[in-house]
Amino acid sequence: MGVKERKAMEREQRRNQILDAARHLLFHSGIKNISISKIAGQAELGVGTIYFYYQNKEEIFVTLQEEGLSLLHDQIVTISNKRISQKNKLIQVAKAYCRFSVEHKNYFDIINYFLSSSIVFFKPDLKNRVDKSGFKVLSVIRKIVDKGIEKGQFKQTDSEKYTILFWATIHGVLQTRKMEATLLKDDGFDGLFEYSVNQLIHTLTQQG
Amino acid sequence: MGVKERKAMEREQRRNQILDAARHLLFHSGIKNISISKIAGQAELGVGTIYFYYQNKEEIFVTLQEEGLSLLHDQIVTISNKRISQKNKLIQVAKAYCRFSVEHKNYFDIINYFLSSSIVFFKPDLKNRVDKSGFKVLSVIRKIVDKGIEKGQFKQTDSEKYTILFWATIHGVLQTRKMEATLLKDDGFDGLFEYSVNQLIHTLTQQG
Amino acid sequence: MGVKERKAMEREQRRNQILDAARHLLFHSGIKNISISKIAGQAELGVGTIYFYYQNKEEIFVTLQEEGLSLLHDQIVTISNKRISQKNKLIQVAKAYCRFSVEHKNYFDIINYFLSSSIVFFKPDLKNRVDKSGFKVLSVIRKIVDKGIEKGQFKQTDSEKYTILFWATIHGVLQTRKMEATLLKDDGFDGLFEYSVNQLIHTLTQQG
């Protein structure tokens, strides 16, 4: 291994070390309580060192978001590889994201953080990375949709648009969970979520 | 007019004056850049005076959110009073919210602010006010749905759930606008939005 | 009753109303959390009104302290009227103050507040009132001591000095309670307190 490669590896290790610290803080104190100096403390590095490896706090957040989305991506890929109907895949994807929003609440928070921040807030390069990792997740879903259409399990539709709609709906519904007590009677949020997924699927399967 | 009434009016005026300042800042620098002392400066009042009229910063945000939702509520009420089919009403409601997210971007941001904040973030009384004004908006939509079902224009469905789904979908889709460049080809966000509304409506109108 | 008297009575009522509010706050939030405006809120009076009846916050504290010391005074008078030996009276007085520091912790805090504040902190008239009500308490104890000496139950000593010593010791010992965990082993604070009272009494009763 050449010097270049070793340096690159070391660099990657340090970046990971920092990310570990940031993730730890994210999970233990929530997104509102992360500061560079806390990350530095947790990582047992100097504050300046953090800035050597990351341009600023946002970039760390972006990286964490990539991480979260990658985790989710893998789950969805696993689902998409199952030998079940495309319809069931979509249902499982929805459920997976729902579970993800609970079990990986902090990653969900960080996704929310980006989704609800102003578009002008981020530098183009960071925004690009966020978009890209989101795109990757959506691509997997889109392939499910496409295959479903191809196999005649779903009706013809613009799969790109459907995919985004699918995702945006699930995400939007998940955001309403915090108003559960006020908005929902009877069967609560779970009922709403099931209803929503049913409608989304029905949209794809009924004959118009 | 008695002294009491005059005092009450003056009080209301001051509250508005402060709200004007907060709104001004919200519109000119975004939600991330509002601080009490900036509001005080803008309103040409002492910092303490702000706290005399509002219990804390969150309450100002809540009031602004109520304001935004009230604005939206009125638009939707107007639509719901039109002599058009319930289906067309829903379409117009969706479009109204889309327009709202552009024309009143900052109110949309503040709705986002609440939707993406942690549930534990707000004191119960404030959370209640937010929920209540959100509920008011949803109620109008629900009435449209109910009437559509009643008149046989829509199929039978759980109107409460459908309403939330409707809203969550629209909101979720609007949140994706900032990724327009990356995610969407061809006809861009407008196409996506139209597609989404169509699907939402179709859900209500097709015969299962 | 003349106008003057009625006015005076009304005035006294108002002062009490304010004091009730201050006491309520003292007991419910502790001495650190009392502010004039909170008192005003609690008393359902205007802030300005408070200042009409009390020169400032300190005066309210002084009045509360008088109240606390008066309460204590009454307890001690009751003890001093009992038909028991003077020695037992002193023991009971000590125990009464110990109980007082627990059961009326907030009054004890306020006594502490004055005792540990700088001498220059208070205006002469307020300081005088504090001293006077402290003096009243001490006088009762002194009478017990005097009677004990007179009856030959106690040895000859400077009863004025002994009384202050007695009091200062009890108070000093009570202040150490918060270090119980660090300083005291075995039988803890209660043991220390009993030991201290014994020594104080022994001082008076043994033949030198």
Next chain:
Amino acid sequence: MGVKERKAMEREQRRNQILDAARHLLFHSGIKNISISKIAGQAELGVGTIYFYYQNKEEIFVTLQEEGLSLLHDQIVTISNKRISQKNKLIQVAKAYCRFSVEHKNYFDIINYFLSSSIVFFKPDLKNRVDKSGFKVLSVIRKIVDKGIEKGQFKQTDSEKYTILFWATIHGVLQTRKMEATLLKDDGFDGLFEYSVNQLIHTLTQQG
């Protein structure tokens, strides 16, 4: 000297610089008038710098208190090393604390500050430091008592309890000084103090 040592020294110097400022303020305006930004101003440092060296205001107070108690500790150690009777040592210790409360009034105030603050007021680590330095002082006194007992100069007693009683009494009596004018006639506070010390010593020396 290596880089590490120099850094450590510089760090210590800065801490001292800040402490100097805090002490200056303590001595010139009293404990009620110390604020972090005043300390920063006095030390000609930024506010943030203060927090770099001390976790919060309390820690500065704790450090000052340690300083004061350490000063006192040294005086007492000196006394305890003298070739005089244990009884005379105790008398001199009492007098030393009395002098300390005058000559180092501000350190005495800060001891009072801790003694009259609520137990829940301080974080465990800070409380520990306070307790520890208080304990150190008491230990010296206790050794005097123990040696006195051992040598038969004092009667048998629980030296741990006696030591605390001794200290609490002296401290309590010193706190009454501010009421000198009201409470004490004739030979004033000095008479009271002498009387108190005599009684304390007598307690140890008389044969019960």
Next chain:
DNA sequence: CATGAATGAGCATTCATTCAT
């Protein structure tokens, strides 16, 4: 490469007091 000290503007919030009505 890595450090970590230093900054100082910024934050939300509190409060005793005044004063015109």
Next chain:
DNA sequence: TATGAATGAATGCTCATTCAT
């Protein structure tokens, strides 16, 4: 008498960022 709106300095504390070493 009684009010309560208005003040603005003050408080403890945080933080992203810089830069000399």
